[in-house]
Each structure stands twice: as structure tokens, then as C-alpha cells.
Amino acid sequence: xxxxxxxxxxxxxxxxxxxxxxxxxxxxxxxxxxxxxxxxxxxxxxxxxxxxxxxxxxxxxxxxxxxxxxxxxxxxxxxxxxxxxxxxxxxxxxxxxxxxxxxxxxxxxxxxxxxxxxxxxxxxxxxxxxxxxxxxxx
Amino acid sequence: xxxxxxxxxxxxxxxxxxxxxxxxxxxxxxxxxxxxxxxxxxxxxxxxxxxxxxxxxxxxxxxxxxxxxxxxxxxxxxxxxxxxxxxxxxxxxxxxxxxxxxxxxxxxxxxxxxxxxxxxxxxxxxxxxxxxxxxxxxxxxxxxxxxxxxxxxxxxxxxxxxxxxxxxxxxxxxxxxxxxxxxxxxxxxxxxxxxxxxxxxxxxxxxxxxxxxxxxxxxxxxxxxxxxxxxxxxxxxxxxxxxxxxxxxxxxxxxxxxxxxxxxxxxxxxxxxxxxxxxxxxxxxxxxxxxxxxxxxxxxxxxxxxxxxxxxxxxxxxxxxxxxxxxxxxxxxxxxxxxxxxxxxxxxxxxxxxxxxxxxxxxxxxxxxxxxxxxxxxxxxxxxxxxxxxxxxxxxxxxxxxxxxxxxxxxxxxxxxxxxxxxxxxxxxxxxxxxxxxxxxxxxxxxxxxxxxxxxxxxxxxxxxxxxxxxxxxxxxxxxxxxxxxxxxxxxxxxxxxxxxxxxxxxxxxxxxxxxxxxxxxxxxxxxxxxxxxxxxxxxxxxxxxxxxxxxxxxxxxxxxxxxxxxxxxxxxxxxxxxxxxxxxxxxxxxxxxxxxxxxxxxxxxxxxxxxxxxxxxxxxxxxxxxxxxxxxxxxxxxxxxxxxxxxxxxxxxxxx
Numbered sequence: 102x103x104x105x106x107x108x109x110x111x112x113x114x115x116x117x118x119x120x121x122x123x124x125x126x127x128x129x130x131x132x133x134x135x136x137x138x139x140x141x142x143x144x145x146x147x148x149x150x151x152x153x154x155x156x157x158x159x160x161x162x163x164x165x166x167x168x169x170x171x172x173x174x175x176x177x178x179x180x181x182x183x184x185x186x187x188x189x190x191x192x193x194x195x196x197x198x199x200x201x202x203x204x205x206x207x208x209x210x211x212x213x214x215x216x217x218x219x220x221x222x223x224x225x226x227x228x229x230x231x232x233x234x235x236x237x238x239x
Numbered sequence: 240x241x242x243x244x245x246x247x248x249x250x251x252x253x254x255x256x257x258x259x260x261x262x263x264x265x266x267x268x269x270x271x272x273x274x275x276x277x278x279x280x281x282x283x284x285x286x287x288x289x290x291x292x293x294x295x296x297x298x299x300x301x302x303x304x305x306x307x308x309x310x311x312x313x314x315x316x317x318x319x320x321x322x323x324x325x326x327x328x329x330x331x332x333x334x335x336x337x338x339x340x341x342x343x344x345x346x347x348x349x350x351x352x353x354x355x356x357x358x359x360x361x362x363x364x365x366x367x368x369x370x371x372x373x374x375x376x377x378x379x380x381x382x383x384x385x386x387x388x389x390x391x392x393x394x395x396x397x398x399x400x401x402x403x404x405x406x407x408x409x410x411x412x413x414x415x416x417x418x419x420x421x422x423x424x425x426x427x428x429x430x431x432x433x434x435x436x437x438x439x440x441x442x443x444x445x446x447x448x449x450x451x452x453x454x455x456x457x458x459x460x461x462x463x464x465x466x467x468x469x470x471x472x473x474x475x476x477x478x479x480x481x482x483x484x485x486x487x488x489x490x491x492x493x494x495x496x497x498x499x500x501x502x503x504x505x506x507x508x509x510x511x512x513x514x515x516x517x518x519x520x521x522x523x524x525x526x527x528x529x530x531x532x533x534x535x536x537x538x539x540x541x542x543x544x545x546x547x548x549x550x551x552x553x554x555x556x557x558x559x560x561x562x563x564x565x566x567x568x569x570x571x572x573x574x575x576x577x578x579x580x581x582x583x584x585x586x587x588x589x590x591x592x593x594x595x596x597x598x599x600x601x602x603x604x605x606x607x608x609x610x611x612x613x614x615x616x617x618x619x620x621x622x623x624x625x626x627x628x629x630x631x632x633x634x635x636x637x638x639x640x641x642x643x644x645x646x647x648x649x650x651x652x653x654x655x656x657x658x659x660x661x662x663x664x665x666x667x668x669x670x671x672x673x674x675x676x677x678x679x680x681x682x683x684x685x686x687x688x689x690x691x692x693x694x695x696x697x698x699x700x701x702x703x704x705x706x707x708x709x710x711x712x713x714x715x716x717x718x719x720x721x722x723x724x725x726x727x728x729x730x731x732x733x734x735x736x737x738x739x740x741x742x743x744x745x746x747x748x749x750x751x752x753x754x755x756x757x758x759x760x761x762x763x764x765x766x767x768x769x770x771x772x773x774x775x776x777x778x779x780x781x782x783x784x785x786x787x788x789x790x791x792x793x794x795x796x797x798x799x800x801x802x803x804x805x806x807x808x809x810x811x812x813x814x815x816x817x818x819x820x821x822x823x824x825x826x827x828x829x830x831x832x833x834x835x836x837x838x839x840x841x842x843x844x845x846x847x848x849x850x851x852x853x854x855x856x857x858x859x860x861x862x863x864x865x866x867x868x869x870x871x872x873x874x875x876x877x878x879x880x881x882x883x884x885x886x887x888x889x890x891x892x893x894x895x896x
Contacts, residue, residue: 182562192446193395229309229461
């Protein structure tokens with residue numbers, strides 16, 4: 102079950118520009134629609150929708166959130182196993198492995214392209230050892 | 240939420256069509272996913288007698304049931320099809336990121352049939368399938384192909400790519416499928432199947448998520464497992480594996496192995512930790528299986544000392560979901576390259592008596608780019624050197640290339656010709672069995688293989704389980720399908736009532752004939768191997784043993800089922816039996832998959848770690864077939880077994896559909 106757009110939609114196109122799977126289509130100033138087959142439930146459309154026209158898979162209305170308040174993944178490398186699940190989970194490849202440091206030969210993930218991050222939290226949800234928390238940057 | 244997607248993708252390259260096929264819950268309950276799904280699909284869908292390089296053969300890519308769930312070691316994918324090398328069931332396993340990428344496209348398998356009229360590649364996301372022109376990719380090596388597809392990608396998600404290099408394009412029967420800049424699904428010649436379909440690459444960029452029934456329980460299990468996976472032996476010197484190997488050779492008895500030790504070695508060095516220790520122990524074949532550790536003593540094997548390999552390593556390479564990181568990205572002569580695995584290193588050192596580590600790195604990169612299996616290629620060049628030494632190959636036949644023991648540069652040049660099928664390379668590009676058949680004059684005595692596939696570098700004269708499993712496996716000649724040491728490390732007796740616990744100390748001489756303990760161990764090993772292959776696990780993860788690796792518990796938490804370990808093991812037996820039924824349906828005679836005499840000590844070696852040892856393989860095969868429920872004389876699954884496993888000879892997929 103994917104996200105949906107309600108009649109509150111003004112057709113501002115903010116969601117179409119940011120959707121990572123190009124799942125949202127529509128004419129400017131008219132109600133847009135989300136292609137169920139493309140939607141991956143990342144929820145970024147809801148964060149950028151001014152009138153709050155996006156409903157998640159459970160029917161809850163999403164609310165507009167200023168981009169500076171979007172939580173970002175923070176990796177605790179003392180817990181991280183460098184398994185790379187989070188890198189693969191990220192729908193926009195904004196997480197990447199860093200160069201090894203401090204004599205540890207493992208390459209740990211970090212948020213390399215924070216501007217692309219959708220705050221979807223897939224990385225944190227999928228981490229098998231709880232090494233990632235989502236935090237609003239200071 | 241379920242950990243499987245419930246559908247597979249079919250692509251027909253002959254007419255460019257594709258469609259999805261839905262699979263019901265009952266299908267997964269019987270076969271899980273991964274190897275089990277592939278066996279059920281291919282069993283009936285490849286017609287009997289199909290040409291492995293013809294349009295009827297099906298090439299499949301499958302992730303495991305647990306791939307994409309918050310579990311560990313579950314990032315393995317398997318390529319499947321009818322093998323052109325053996326004519327039997329073919330599978331090849333690889334890590335990297337391709338397994339989760341298949342699931343992120345929304346599929347539990349991608350199956351390809353037909354032959355494209357021109358070179359193409361597949362571009363797949365969770366909402367699109369495109370068959371794209373690959374004219375600009377054809378002829379490129381595998382690493383360059385992948386880089387080109389990354390550069391051309393239009394989606395925000397970086398594609399995960401499986402592709403072939405020139406070896407697969409040139410229909411070498413020992414070509415594999417490459418992934419992530421030098422990982423290979425190497426075995427069974429499946430890269431050749433891909434080449435025969437004019438399919439250069441499969442690029443996956445889906446972003447759909449995988450579910451599971453009880454995610455919190457999955458994570459708790461993973462965190463607990465990770466504590467064991469991270470255990471380290473501090474300050475191990477590079478001499479440790481060598482000394483350990485020598486001690487195991489000298490001890491008058493055999494000791495039951497704990498996989499935690501192997502895990503610690505792999506954590507530090509990767510499979511390179513075996514480089515010297517295995518030679519000392521008698522695990523490594525030397526000089527085309529005719530030599531011994533005496534021919535490659537420690538002062539020579541020091542050239543491949545694990546620390547010498549590690550000196551090139553820039554960072555660890557972890558496959559998806561792997562907390563171990565046995566791989567490594569090395570810097571070699573100004574370029575990044577994958578750390579050579581033990582198999583490749585031994586192939587191009589001990590097997591050809593070379594002490595040139597730089598040549599090992601160069602050849603490793605060459606084969607990765609070409610997409611050629613280093614196990615088969617290594618056996619083949621060692622065979623060629625011996626054939627040259629014995630006059631079966633002449634300078635006229637080699638185009639003036641002088642082949643001699645220890646000359647890695649000549650081997651490097653020979654590999655170029657094999658990849659290009661140039662001159663003598665054409666004769667050798669299809670592995671040792673076909674080369675020996677073409678040479679005649681007793682060349683088959685020098686060719687070590689099981690059912691046509693060259694075996695990996697673990698000597699059955701040290702662990703006869705490698706010889707047994709190589710011979711009874713539906714996909715013959717593989718070292719990852721079983722060995723007696725694997726049973727020790729799996730520790731199945733801790734979770735499954737009735738399975739024997741091997742003694743801590745046992746007689747070395749007792750290893751070479753069949754007995755009920757060995758048979759029970761071998762059958763349980765096969766069944767567990769198919770189970771973890773269906774789950775998508777890595778063999779190296781199983782070294783933790785099932786009391787530390789919660790495979791059964793993950794499966795229950797991911798699916799919401801409540802099955803016992805014994806019930807899961809029976810699914811493994813179902814998969815193993817169905818793969819054997821595939822072979823029988825294809826007209827394969829299991830009796831002809833038997834490993835070559837040389838590798839089982841017929842005649843026995845006169846010196847070295849395995850001096851005087853011969854494996855009574857026929858008795859072991861007979862007893863294995865009988866115990867797993869196949870006819871003890873023919874290896875054909877009995878009607879009783881087929882009925883007990885619910886594998887009646889009909890279209891299994893539609894029956895469960």
C-alpha cells in the first residue's frame with residue numbers, strides 16, 4: 102500500500118520534484134497522483150507538501166517540515182559492523198562508505214551527500230544492529 | 240510483512256518480451272527462496288536435453304529468503320542454469336550487492352530464456368524492465384562494463400550490475416559472471432550461458448524494501464550473533480596459520496575444528512589466511528595435484544605469506560550484510576583491485592610452483608576483468624604445463640610459448656590466449672576435461688575434475704569429504720557444497736536431535752573409508768548447505784556454528800513461521816533431491832560425476848602430508864546416496880523419497896501455485 106494524495110492538493114509540484122522514483126505525476130495547479138507501482142513509501146512527498154495533501158499507507162496525514170529540521174542518519178561506528186546494508190537501503194545513494202581511519206581497516210558508512218538525504222530512515226530501520234539513529238542536525 | 244516478494248521476473252530475449260509470475264505462500268513454505276526456488280523453477284522449465292548454450296536453457300539470478308531483512312551474512316546471490324561445462328545442474332554463488340538489488344526490484348528471482356539477436360543488457364527497477372542495446376559494451380572487460388553502466392545511470396540509485404567479460408563473450412566454458420569490480424559467480428560456466436544469450440549485463444536499480452514478520456526479533460538475534468562474529472584473536476602473527484597447518488600435519492590424530500578459529504583468521508587476512516597453512520596441512524594441491532607440500536615448502540610458500548598479501552590492502556571489503564569483511568580492496572601498481580582469494584592465489588602459486596606474488600595479483604585482476612573462473616583456469620594451466628612437460632603439448636601447438644613449472648609470466652601469456660581463444664588458448668578455454676579429450680594419449684590422467692568441472696584447491700586426500708561432495712553434488716566439482724570439516728563447524732548436533740556429535744579427537748587413518756558417522760555427517764552437510772543457500776547465507780557465516788548463527792531463528796522471525804531446525808533441514812533435503820532430479824531428467828548419469836583418480840590418491844602420493852593416502856570414494860558415494868534417499872547404485876532419488884519430500888514428478892510450480 103503506497104502513499105496517496107488527497108483533494109487538498111494544489112498542484113504546486115513540490116512533491117514531483119523531490120520524489121526519488123518519479124512516482125508522482127500531474128499538471129501544475131491540478132491534483133497530482135502517486136503511481137502505486139513506483140512509490141516506495143519514503144514519505145518525502147509529505148514533508149514538502151504545503152497544504153498537507155499527502156496521506157501515508159495507513160491513511161495518516163503527513164505534515165510539512167522545514168528541510169533544516171529533517172532528521173539525518175548518524176552512524177555509531179563503535180556498533181556498526183560495516184556490513185553496508187544501509188548504503189544499499191538508501192534510495193538516493195546519499196550514504197557511502199568512508200575511507201578507513203584510526204588504524205581500523207574497515208570502511209564505515211557516513212552521510213556523504215546530506216542535501217540528497219530524504220530523511221526516510223530506511224537506513225536506520227534496516228540496520229541489523231541498531232547502529233544508526235536519525236537526528237536533526239544542530 | 241513477508242520476507243519474500245511473491246513473484247519472479249521472466250525475460251525472453253528471443254522476442255524481447257517479459258512478464259511476472261506470482262508464487263503463492265505455499266511455494267515458499269516448501270522451497271523457501273534462493274536455491275530452493277531456483278530448483279523448483281528450473282526443474283520443469285528447462286526441457287530435457289536442452290542445449291546449455293541454446294535458447295531453451297534458462298539463466299536465473301536468485302537472492303535468498305533472508306536477503307534484505309535485518310539479518311547478517313545474508314547477501315549472497317546465486318546464478319543458476321544448466322551448466323555447459325558439466326551438462327548438469329549449474330549454480331554459482333557471489334556476494335556484493337546484487338542479491339538485495341534483485342529484491343529491491345521486487346523479485347525473488349530473475350529468469351532469462353531465449354537468445355537475443357544482438358548484444359543487449361537488462362535495466363530493471365521496481366517499476367520498469369528495459370532490454371537495452373549493448374553494442375557499446377560488447378567487447379569491454381567486466382570492470383569497465385560496470386563502470387560504464389554506473390556512469391550512464393539516470394536514476395538516483397546507483398545500479399548493481401552483473402555482467403560478463405570477454406571470456407563469456409567468447410564462449411569459454413569456464414567463464415563466470417562478474418559483479419562489483421571483481422567479484423565472480425564463477426563456477427559451472429554460467430558466464431558462457433549469459434554470453435550465449437547475447438546478454439552482456441543485468442543492471443538493477445530498484446528501491447523497494449523487503450519486509451519481515453518480526454523485525455525487532457530479527458534485530459535482537461542479529462545483535463547477539465554479531466557479538467560472536469566480532470570476536471577477535473589479538474596480535475596473531477602471519478606465521479600463526481602456517482605453524483597451525485604444520486602442527487595439524489604432524490599431529491598423529493585429527494582434531495574437530497571450531498569455525499570460530501577460521502572466522503578470526505578470515506577477519507584479519509580473509510581467505511589469504513589459508514595461503515601457507517593449507518599447504519603445510521596438506522589441504523592445498525601442489526603441481527597439478529601430483530606434488531605435495533615438499534615441492535612447495537615454507538621457504539617458497541612464504542612468497543604468499545598472508546601478511547605479504549595484506550601489505551597491499553587499503554581497506555576491508557564487506558559484501559552486503561556481512562559483519563566479517565573477508566574481502567579487501569588493494570592498491571596494486573597504481574590501481575585498485577580485489578584482494579586475491581586463497582583459491583586464486585594457490586592456483587597461480589603452488590599449483591604451478593610459482594613464487595611470484597605480483598603475478599598472482601596481475602592474474603587475479605586479469606581474470607576478474609575477463610570474467611574467467613580462476614579455479615578452473617588455474618587447474619587448466621597447471622594441466623597444460625604438465626602436458627607440455629610430458630610432450631602432449633608441443634611448442635608448435637603452443638605457438639612457441641614455453642610452459643614450465645614456476646614460470647608465472649608464461650602462464651599469464653597463456654591466459655591471454657585462453658580468454659581470446661587464440662591458438663592453444665582455444666584448446667584450453669573449455670577446461671581440462673575437454674582439453675584432455677582433444678589431446679588424447681593419456682592426457683586424461685593429468686586432468687582433475689568432477690563431472691567436467693575442475694575442483695577447488697582443497698585436497699580430498701586431506702579431507703575426503705571434499706572428494707565425496709564434489710562427486711555426489713548435483714552441481715559437481717564445488718568445494719562450497721560440503722566437506723567433513725564443514726560438519727564440525729556447522730555444529731548441527733547442538734540444535735537437531737539425532738545428528739551425531741563427532742569426537743573431539745579422531746584417527747587420521749580412519750578418514751578414508753566410509754562409515755555410518757561420515758555418511759550421516761555428509762548428508763546433514765548437504766541438506767544444511769541447501770538450506771542456507773535458500774536463505775541466502777554465506778558459507779563463512781556458518782563457521783559460527785548454529786548455536787551462534789541463528790539461522791533457524793531468523794527464518795522463523797522473518798516469515799512468522801514456527802518451524803523446528805529439523806523441519807528446516809528437511810527442506811534442505813528437498814532442495815538437494817530436486818536438484819538431483821533435475822539432473823536425472825536431463826539425462827545425466829550421477830555415476831559419471833565421480834572425481835578423477837589422481838585427486839583421491841589413486842595412485843597415492845609417495846611423499847608429503849598426504850603420503851600413502853587413498854580415498855575409498857565408491858563406498859562413500861554408495862552410502863551417501865543410500866542415506867539421503869537416492870538409489871545406492873544409481874544415485875536416482877527413489878520413489879519413496881520423492882513421495883516423502885512431496886516432489887512428485889510433475890510441474891511442481893503449478894502444483895504449489
